[in-house]
Amino acid sequence: MILIEGGRVISPKNGIDGMYNILTDGDRVVQISSDPISIPDGTKVIHAGGKFVFPGFVDMHVHFRDPGQTHKEDILTGSEAAAAGGVTSVACMPNTKPPVDSVETIRYILNKAEKAKARVYPVACVTRGMDGKELTDMAALKSTGAVAFSDDGRPVKNARVMLEGMQHAACVGRKVLSHCEDLDLINGGIMHKGDVSRLLGVPGMDRASEDSITAREICLSASSGAPIHICHVSTKGSIDLIRNAKAQGTRVTCETAPHYFILDHQKLLSKDADYRMNPPLREPKDIRAVLGGIADGTIDCIITDHAPHSAEEKADFYTAPNGVVGLETSFAACYTYLVRTGVITLRRLVELMSENPAAILGIPGGSIEEGGIADIAIADLDRSWIVEPEKLHSKSKNTVFKGMTLRGKVITTICRGEIVYSE
Numbered sequence: 001m002i003l004i005e006g007g008r009v010i011s012p013k014n015g016i017d018g019m020y021n022i023l024t025d026g027d028r029v030v031q032i033s034s035d036p037i038s039i040p041d042g043t044k045v046i047h048a049g050g051k052f053v054f055p056g057f058v059d060m061h062v063h064f065r066d067p068g069q070t071h072k073e074d075i076l077t078g079s080e081a082a083a084a085g086g087v088t089s090v091a092c093m094p095n096t097k098p099p100v101d102s103v104e105t106i107r108y109i110l111n112k113a114e115k116a117k118a119r120v121y122p123v124a125c126v127t128r129g130m131d132g133k134e135l136t137d138m139a140a141l142k143s144t145g146a147v148a149f150s151d152d153g154r155p156v157k158n159a160r161v162m163l164e165g166m167q168h169a170a171c172v173g174r175k176v177l178s179h180c181e182d183l184d185l186i187n188g189g190i191m192h193k194g195d196v197s198r199l200l201g202v203p204g205m206d207r208a209s210e211d212s213i214t215a216r217e218i219c220l221s222a223s224s225g226a227p228i229h230i231c232h233v234s235t236k237g238s239i240d241l242i243r244n245a246k247a248q249g250t251r252v253t254c255e256t257a258p259h260y261f262i263l264d265h266q267k268l269l270s271k272d273a274d275y276r277m278n279p280p281l282r283e284p285k286d287i288r289a290v291l292g293g294i295a296d297g298t299i300d301c302i303i304t305d306h307a308p309h310s311a312e313e314k315a316d317f318y319t320a321p322n323g324v325v326g327l328e329t330s331f332a333a334c335y336t337y338l339v340r341t342g343v344i345t346l347r348r349l350v351e352l353m354s355e356n357p358a359a360i361l362g363i364p365g366g367s368i369e370e371g372g373i374a375d376i377a378i379a380d381l382d383r384s385w386i387v388e389p390e391k392l393h394s395k396s397k398n399t400v401f402k403g404m405t406l407r408g409k410v411i412t413t414i415c416r417g418e419i420v421y422s423e
Helices: 074-082 104-114 136-144 161-170 195-200 207-224 234-246 258-262 265-270 284-295 330-339 347-362
Strands: 001-011 016-027 029-033 045-046 054-055 056-061 087-091 119-124 176-178 226-228 254-257 376-386 405-417 418-423
Touching: 001 347, 001 376, 029 258, 054 330, 054 347, 056 074, 056 330, 056 347, 074 087, 074 104, 074 405, 074 418, 087 347, 087 376, 087 405, 104 119, 104 136, 119 136, 136 161, 161 176, 161 207, 161 258, 195 265, 207 226, 207 234, 207 254, 234 284, 254 330, 258 284, 330 347, 330 376
Parallel strands: 001 045, 001 054, 056 087, 087 119, 176 226, 226 254
Antiparallel strands: 001 016, 016 029, 054 376, 376 405, 405 418
C-alpha cells in the first residue's frame, strides 16, 4: 500500500482539484480523502506537501524501436524514460522492423512490456508491411492487443485504401491515427521549406504536404462517418482545417508536440540534426496557430512523438534520420510554455496530457478516482532544471531542449500501484 499525503490533486475527469490524501492498494486507488487516512503498518508514505499530484500522463505517440532497432531504444529503456517524465501509458507506433502487422509482433511487444515501468500499448499497421496496399487483419490485431491503427512514418498514399482502413478500424472499435504527409510534395526535403531552407541551400518540406493530407482525411471521415485522428499537427493550415471540421461535426481529433509550439525553423541554422524531425519545425505563424489550437480546444492532446536515434546517426545534418526524444521533458516544457505563460490552465494541461489521450484510445487511466488504476505522477512546480541530454534515461539523447531551463519537475511516478520513478 502507498499513501500520498498532503498534495494538491488535480483530476479534471472527476472534478477533483484540492488538497487530498490518496491511498493505493495493489494496482488500485482505494481511498481519496481530504481528511487523514488510517493506514496499516508497512504502508509506504509519500509526503507530497507543496507538490502537485496528477493522473499518470498518457503519451499516445511514441517510437520505442522494438523490435528491430534496439540500439536506439527498446521497450524497457523507453519505459524508463516515460516513468522519469510522469508518463504511465504509451502507445507505440508500428514502424518497427518488422512492422507491427502480425499478431506475433503484437505478442512480442506485450510479452516484453510485462516488465516495463509503463503500460505499453501497441499500435498496429493499417496496411501489411506499411506498403499502403493491403489492409491488415484488424480484427485479429485488435483482439491480440492493438489499441489503434497507423502507418505512422509514412502516409497511406491511396485514398481508397485509407477510407477502407478507417471503416474497418471503426468496425472493430478502433481509430486510425494518420501521419499526414504527401511524399510527392516532400520530394526529398529534410526541413521546413522557407527562408531558412533556402538560405542553407537544402531541399524543404512544403507545408502543403501536411495540409493536403489533413484535408483528405477530414473529407474521408466526413463522408464515411468513421473517426480519424490526425498525428503531430504542425501547420496553421492543418489547425484551421481541423477547427472547421469539428465545427461541422466531423469525427476528427488531433495531437501536437511541445517542439511545435516552442521552437521554429531558425534552430536549423545551426545545422544540428537534433532539430530535425518530421513534420519539421515551422514558422512563427505556425507556432501561434498551434498555441491558438491548444487554447481553444481544437487540439485534443499533447504527445511527444518520442523518436530516438543514436549520436552516430544524428552526426551528419544532411543525411541524419528525422526524430527527437521527448518523454522526460514533455510535462516541464508544457508547464513552462503553456501554463506559466497563461495560454492554458494546469487543469487543461492535465486534460491534454492524460484524460483526453486515454479517452481517444479507449484505455484505462486519465483520472485519479476510487476504484481506478493507481497510475499517478507527482511534480514539483517550483523546481527549475536544465535539460542535460547525458542524464536522460533514453538510450538516445537527441533532444531539442538540450541546455534549456524548464520549470516543473516530475519527482515521483507510480504505475500499477508501484513506484517506478523517484528522485
